[in-house]
Amino acid sequence: MLYNYVLTAWKVFLRRKFFTFINLFGISLTLAVLMIATSMVEGYLYPKGPEKTSANYKVIDRLTLTNEKHTSTYGGRLGFKFIKENIWRLTSPELISLNSGASSVALYQNNQKMPKSFRRTDANYWKILDFKFIEGRAFDHGEVEQGQFVAVINQKLATELFGQSSAIGKSLDFNNQRFQIIGVTENVSEIERNATADIWTPYTTMPSTSYQQDYQGSWEVIVYHSDPSMLDEIQKEYINMLKNDLVLDHQDGMSVAYSGAFNKFENIAYQAFSDEYSYQSGTKTLATVLIVLVVVFMLLPSINMINLNVSRIMERSSEIGVRKAFGASASQLVAQFIVESILITLVGGLIGILISVFLLNLIEQSGLIAFAEFGMNLRVLFIGFVLILVFGFISGAYPALKMSRLNPVSALKGGE
Amino acid sequence: MLKLSNISKTFQTDKIETIALSEINMQVDKGEFVSIMGPSGCGKSTLLNIMGLLDQPTEGQIEVDSNIISSYKDKDITGLRNKKIGFIFQSFHLIPDLRVIDNVELPLLYRKMSAKQRRELAQEALEKVGLKARTQHYPTQLSGGQQQRVAIARAIVGKPELLLADEPTGNLDSHMGDEIMQLLENLHQQDKATIVMVTHDEEMAKRTERTIRVFDGQLVH
Numbered sequence: 001m002l003y004n005y006v007l008t009a010w011k012v013f014l015r016r017k018f019f020t021f022i023n024l025f026g027i028s029l030t031l032a033v034l035m036i037a038t039s040m041v042e043g044y045l046y047p048k049g050p051e052k053t054s055a056n057y058k059v060i061d062r063l064t065l066t067n068e069k070h071t072s073t074y075g076g077r078l079g080f081k082f083i084k085e086n087i088w089r090l091t092s093p094e095l096i097s098l099n100s101g102a103s104s105v106a107l108y109q110n111n112q113k114m115p116k117s118f119r120r121t122d123a124n125y126w127k128i129l130d131f132k133f134i135e136g137r138a139f140d141h142g143e144v145e146q147g148q149f150v151a152v153i154n155q156k157l158a159t160e161l162f163g164q165s166s167a168i169g170k171s172l173d174f175n176n177q178r179f180q181i182i183g184v185t186e187n188v189s190e191i192e193r194n195a196t197a198d199i200w201t202p203y204t205t206m207p208s209t210s211y212q213q214d215y216q217g218s219w220e221v222i223v224y225h226s227d228p229s230m231l232d233e234i235q236k237e238y239i240n241m242l243k244n245d246l247v248l249d250h251q252d253g254m255s256v257a258y259s260g261a262f263n264k265f266e267n268i269a270y271q272a273f274s275d276e277y278s279y280q281s282g283t284k285t286l287a288t289v290l291i292v293l294v295v296v297f298m299l300l301p302s303i304n305m306i307n308l309n310v311s312r313i314m315e316r317s318s319e320i321g322v323r324k325a326f327g328a329s330a331s332q333l334v335a336q337f338i339v340e341s342i343l344i345t346l347v348g349g350l351i352g353i354l355i356s357v358f359l360l361n362l363i364e365q366s367g368l369i370a371f372a373e374f375g376m377n378l379r380v381l382f383i384g385f386v387l388i389l390v391f392g393f394i395s396g397a398y399p400a401l402k403m404s405r406l407n408p409v410s411a412l413k414g415g416e
Numbered sequence: 417m418l419k420l421s422n423i424s425k426t427f428q429t430d431k432i433e434t435i436a437l438s439e440i441n442m443q444v445d446k447g448e449f450v451s452i453m454g455p456s457g458c459g460k461s462t463l464l465n466i467m468g469l470l471d472q473p474t475e476g477q478i479e480v481d482s483n484i485i486s487s488y489k490d491k492d493i494t495g496l497r498n499k500k501i502g503f504i505f506q507s508f509h510l511i512p513d514l515r516v517i518d519n520v521e522l523p524l525l526y527r528k529m530s531a532k533q534r535r536e537l538a539q540e541a542l543e544k545v546g547l548k549a550r551t552q553h554y555p556t557q558l559s560g561g562q563q564q565r566v567a568i569a570r571a572i573v574g575k576p577e578l579l580l581a582d583e584p585t586g587n588l589d590s591h592m593g594d595e596i597m598q599l600l601e602n603l604h605q606q607d608k609a610t611i612v613m614v615t616h617d618e619e620m621a622k623r624t625e626r627t628i629r630v631f632d633g634q635l636v637h
Contacts, residue, residue, distance in 0.1 A: 004518070004525055011513035322509045325470060326523040326570070327498020330490045408470045412509060 002339065009340040012316075019308060020344065026301040027348030027391065028355060034294065035356035035384050036363075040191075042380050045264050049188045049371075050129035050195040055228045057128055058235065058261035059194055060087065061101075061220035064276040065254040072252055075276045077101060079217035082257070085247040092234045093223035097124035101218045102197050105174045109161060116157065117196065118174075120203040128224045129195050134158070136168045136183035139202050147204035151179035156371075157198045158184045177205065187371040194222060196371075215250055223261055235261045239279045298387065302395045309341070309399035320403055321411030333404040334397075341396025342389065349388035353381070417610050418444040418467060418578060423476035425462055425633075436462045437633045440476070446577075449604045449611045451621040454630035460614045461582055463630060467612060468501050468580045469493045481577050498526050502571030504581035508563045510555040516542070516566050517551040523574040541569040545599060561592030568599060572609070579603070581613040585620060597623060 013020040047054060063082060066073040078087075083098055090096065099121035107114040126138035139150050151172050158167040158181075172179045179201055188196045211217060223234050242257050258277055262270055266281035272289075273282035323333060363369070425437040436459045444450050454460045465471035466478065472488045479485070481500050485493065502523070510519050520538040542548050545565040555563055564584060571579055581600065585593030597620055603609040613624065621627045629636040 001525060003531070004521075007518070008511075008513060015513055318509050319511050322503075322505075322511065323522065324494075325468065325497065325503045326574075327494050327526040329494040329526070332526060409465050412470075412505065 005336045005339040006343060008336070009343045012340065013344060016312075019312070023305055023308065023344055024348040024351060026304055027345050027388075028352035030298060030301045031349050031352030031384060031387060031391070032355035032359065034297065034387055035353060035380065036359055038383050039356065039360055039380050043189070043191050044268075046379075047189070047192045047195075049186070049192050050131045051192040053128060053130050053224075054264055056226060056231075057222050057224040058231050058263050059220060059222055059267065060238070060259060060261045061194075061267075062259055062262075062270060063216070064258040065215060065248070065250060066256050066258075066277070067252075067254050068256065070277065072254065073276070074216050074254065077217060078219045078221060078259075079214035080211050080219055081213060082215045082217075082248075083219060083221055084212070086241060086257075087221050087223075087238070089241065089245075089247075090223065090234065090237055092230060092237045093225055095124045095128055095222075095224040097122055097128050097222045097224070098203065098219055099125055099194075099222075100203060101220050102193075103218070105199070107157075107161075107172075107174050114160070116174075116198040118199045118201075119197040120201050120206065122203055124224075125200075125222070128222050131188075131195070132186045134184045134186060135166060136181070138183055138200075144202040144204055148202060149177060149179045149205055150182045150202065152183040152185060152200040153181055154185055154187050154198050156187050172199070174199075175207070177207065179205075189371040190369045194220065215248065215254075231261070231263065242279065294387075298391055298394075302391060305341075305395035306398050309337075309395065310402060312399075316403070317406060317411040320406050321408050321413075324406075324408040324411065330404040334400040337400035337403055338393065338396040341400070342392035345388050345392030345395065349384065349391075352388075353384055356384075417446040417448070417481060418612070419479040420467070421477045421479075423463075423466060423473045423478065425459070425466065425471070426474050435633055437466070437473070440635060442628060442635060444578075444610060444612055446610055447604075447608045448626065449600070449609075449624045450613070451624040451627045452612065452614045452630060453616060453618070453621050453627055456616065458630045459633040460630045464580055464582050464612065464614050467578075468503060469497050494526070498523060499574065500577045502574065502576040502579045504564070504567055504571050504579065504584045506583040506586040508555070508560075508567045508587070510563055510566055510570075512555055514554075515551065516547065516553050516555065516558070519555065519566055520569045520573050522570060527574070537573050538569070541573040542566070544572065544603075545569045559592070560588050561595055564588060564592075564596050565599065568596070568603075572603065572607075577610060579609055579611045581611065583614055583616070585615070585617065593617075593620070 061077055063078045064073060064075045087096060099119050102117045102119050104115050105118040107116050123139060123141045123144050131138065134155050138152055139148070143150055153167065153172065161167065162170060167181045167184050170181050172181055190196050225231055225234065238259070238261050242259060246257055248255055248257060258279055260270065260279050260281060262281050265286070266283050269283040269286035270281040273285045274280060320333065420440050420442050423437055423440040424435070427434045427436055440463065452460045452463060462471060466473050469480070469485065469488070477484065480496060483496060511522070517535070517538050520541055521534045524534040524537060539548070539551065542551055545568050547562060547565055547569065550558060550562065555566065558566065584600070585596050588596060600611055600613065601623065604611055615621050
């Protein structure tokens, strides 16, 4: 039976080449866009580089300082003093790390200016994030405490500066400081925004100590626990501290702080939807918006396909009439048309997957996002496959129902 | 075999009610070859559709092979149509996307039957209508007469009790029409098929055993 449905479907597709083309075009393009989006979100939520430990940590990189009446407000990243006086008092994280965020610096080689991204951090940073070292090592607590001028650089920079020879022990000059290179790591995708940089040095090598007096700044904090279920406890402890036990001796009289420890998904939600006077990330809103977007996005080509399918009822009414006259039940006809619809979406879906693999490769190679690696994995493919089936089903079901309800006499006459 | 009691059919459009059939009583016995004649618009096709359970009468009762039809719900009549009745249409109604053999197999798709068995029965039916050599062709590659013979093979493949033919020669020239008529006569004589045929051709009607005349929705005796 199924074989016959497939056979008929195949013949119909071949006969109506233009119709089939339009259908396939719509489906494959829609799915390609969805797959690319999924793959990018996937790349962000489930990083493959140093941030692959992201299930075990949350990031605190947003801070709103204000007064009771909200007449004066600061919103941005964290100041060192805020971290020292508050976040370092948290007891639930196993590890707390801070870093200056990535800033750009200019390196000079043969009078050529090379803009590079640069991050100052501590020793815990290397314990929490899973960097692969090509050679050398990361800096340790002792080196950070003593403010040693040591640096870790990435592979690309090492090759640019020293070619094939080892970078370890060589010196690196920028911002009027000289660092000794002690380690070379793999290149990190820009998607991994807490890990990516070209140069890392101990935060204690700051040229001035004035940063220690600021509640506002460019710092971000990573709080880590080996048991992922403890991360919510950390968030609770942090919010509780902000509400009840805040240390904030701000010169402008700001006495209230809003912040939160967020995982990757919460972070997107916070950036998109949360208001600055809130401890919540707004994940529910984000999830809802994402689902609505995907549905709307899939609905448009579905409606198009439904429309095309319905308009074909007239054309195939004779077939429907004959099948009914010879004993096809309504449910058998519905099954037939749904199989047809799923079949065409399956073909379109496969084309869509190929298109998206091709485009993702193109994006990776374009360097639009440095060192990005998207690629298809089973999870993305599975999501794609589910999308295809849902798509095929919705666009097949309504026309199928309508077709199967045709009265056989009028179907044989031409479907009036 | 087939019994119609007090069958009436009215078509309701916006304002007008058209009476297509009124108080029809008739019977077709097993093995009979009956023709239904009448001018166009007299209701003869509607009568045939009602016999074939394609259309529901407004009033009256119909009995097919001692099954009294009490419900026209999909699940109640599709099985009956599939097993008891074979249709032959004026304009053949073959599915253009399917090969001859697949067209003939179509009624068997809706039965529990293996693919091999279906293929055998379809070959057999095509042999009976003299088209054994054309199984792999598509309908459009055949002449009108050949197409109608494929349609007849499709109608008999499931060995139904009753064949209903709606002007089977209406779209064919006299030569081809004659061939088709001979084929139906053979089926009737050799296979003892029960056939009801609608026609407006007096010559064709004469070749059947009995002619029922319809005028203005009523039987004329």
